[in-house]
Amino acid sequence: MSKIVSKKQLSEDVYRLDLEAPKIALKRKPGQFVILRLDELSERIPLTIVDSDSDKGIITIIVQAVGETTRKIVSKNAGEEILDVAGPLGSPTLIEKKGIVVVVGGGVGTAVVYPVAKAFKEAGNNVISVIGARNKELIILEDEMETISDKVYITTDDGSYGAKGFVTDALKNIIAGKDTIAEVLAVGPVPMMKAVCEVTKKFNIKTMVSLNPIMVDGTGMCGACRVTVGGKTKFTCVDGPEFDGHKVDFDELSRRLKSYSKMEKYGEEKQEGCCKGF
Numbered sequence: 001m002s003k004i005v006s007k008k009q010l011s012e013d014v015y016r017l018d019l020e021a022p023k024i025a026l027k028r029k030p031g032q033f034v035i036l037r038l039d040e041l042s043e044r045i046p047l048t049i050v051d052s053d054s055d056k057g058i059i060t061i062i063v064q065a066v067g068e069t070t071r072k073i074v075s076k077n078a079g080e081e082i083l084d085v086a087g088p089l090g091s092p093t094l095i096e097k098k099g100i101v102v103v104v105g106g107g108v109g110t111a112v113v114y115p116v117a118k119a120f121k122e123a124g125n126n127v128i129s130v131i132g133a134r135n136k137e138l139i140i141l142e143d144e145m146e147t148i149s150d151k152v153y154i155t156t157d158d159g160s161y162g163a164k165g166f167v168t169d170a171l172k173n174i175i176a177g178k179d180t181i182a183e184v185l186a187v188g189p190v191p192m193m194k195a196v197c198e199v200t201k202k203f204n205i206k207t208m209v210s211l212n213p214i215m216v217d218g219t220g221m222c223g224a225c226r227v228t229v230g231g232k233t234k235f236t237c238v239d240g241p242e243f244d245g246h247k248v249d250f251d252e253l254s255r256r257l258k259s260y261s262k263m264e265k266y267g268e269e270k271q272e273g274c275c276k277g278f
Contacts, residue, residue: 002085005058006078010140013065014108015074016050022057024049024087030119031093031210031242034061035218036073037084043069046215046237048112049088059085062111062140089218090241093208097124098182102174103149104130104167104196106188110141112210113187118148125182126150130170132188136161168195181205186245190254197245209245211236213256228252 005018024034028049036045051060065071076082093116101120103113110131121127129149133139134157145152153170154162163170167188175181184207186196193209200207213236215225220238227234230247234240 001081001083003081004076004078007074007076010062011138013074014062014138014140015065016060016062017073017076018058018060019082019085020057021059021085021087022054024085025052025054025057025059028052028059028088029092030095030115032088032090033241034059034085034087035089035215036061036082037086038069038072038076039083042072042083044084044216044218045069045073046089046212046218048115048210050111050115051118062108064108086218089237091239093119093185093242095119095123100126100128100178100181102128102130102171102181102184104132104171104184104186104188104192105141105145106132106167106186106192107134107138108140109186109188109192109210110139110145113185114141114144114148116185117145121148121150128174129153130155130167130174131162132156132167132170132192134158166195167192168199171196171199175199175203175205183208185210185242190250190257193245193248194250197248197250201246207245208242209248210241211243211248211253212241213253227256 003020008016010016033046033048047061049059050062063070063074065074103117105113117127127149129145129152132155155165155167155170156162184200184205186193187210197207213225216222218237220235225236227236228249229243
């Protein structure tokens with residue numbers, strides 16, 4: 001059991017949860033994740049470890065309520081418990097002093113790039129961050145990204161905050177104004193990551209993406225999280241979650257993410273019906 005220490009709403013349907021998980025807090029590294037199971041009948045949900053405090057034995061996760069299980073998770077309050085929190089899982093990010101590193105977060109993808117950006121900054125890199133969302137209300141972790149970045153660019157689709165446009169627009173401007181970018185990390189919706197990779201490939205800039213396909217056990221045994229990278233099958237849970245974005249088959253990934261869309265919709269409708277007393 002893992003107790004929820006604190007809960008904070010960051011934007012529409014997005015919440016920050018601090019959980020008691022002393023062993024995970026002690027061992028976790030940037031880029032790794034946990035798998036949560038709310039109760040014995042719940043599905044298993046992979047979530048990035050956004051931050052941790054090993055002294056207090058606490059890890060931080062950020063959850064977007066987009067389906068039945070995630071809505072149940074964010075309905076919990078401080079003091080309540082989650083049945084299982086397994087981790088740290090996945091291969092940690094290789095952190096080295098490289099020079100200029102650009103991290104690009106779209107929507108809740110900002111929660112995934114944050115711990116990596118923080119680690120790159122602590123390693124002595126010049127970190128440039130790009131945060132994007134549909135509108136101002138959906139921008140998260142702006143203050144936190146400002147703290148660990150040398151420069152932060154914000155874009156919104158509707159122009160309600162920062163520059164109007166997409167993260168790729170900001171990225172193009174950054175590339176045009178910099179001599180050498182050592183690496184780009186992009187995390188967000190699949191179309192966004194694909195678009196970022198199309199931009200950086202033209203300039204031969206190393207680009208990593210963090211993938212979040214359907215996942216079950218998190219140990220490489222079930223094969224549910226398989227993705228194709230460089231023409232080879234990889235398991236996101238053990239080989240990733242970060243991969244060379246220029247080698248990822250994003251079209252296949254998009255198709256696989258839609259595999260259970262009908263069941264997810266049914267689950268949401270069922271939950272809404274229960275809430276209305278049907």
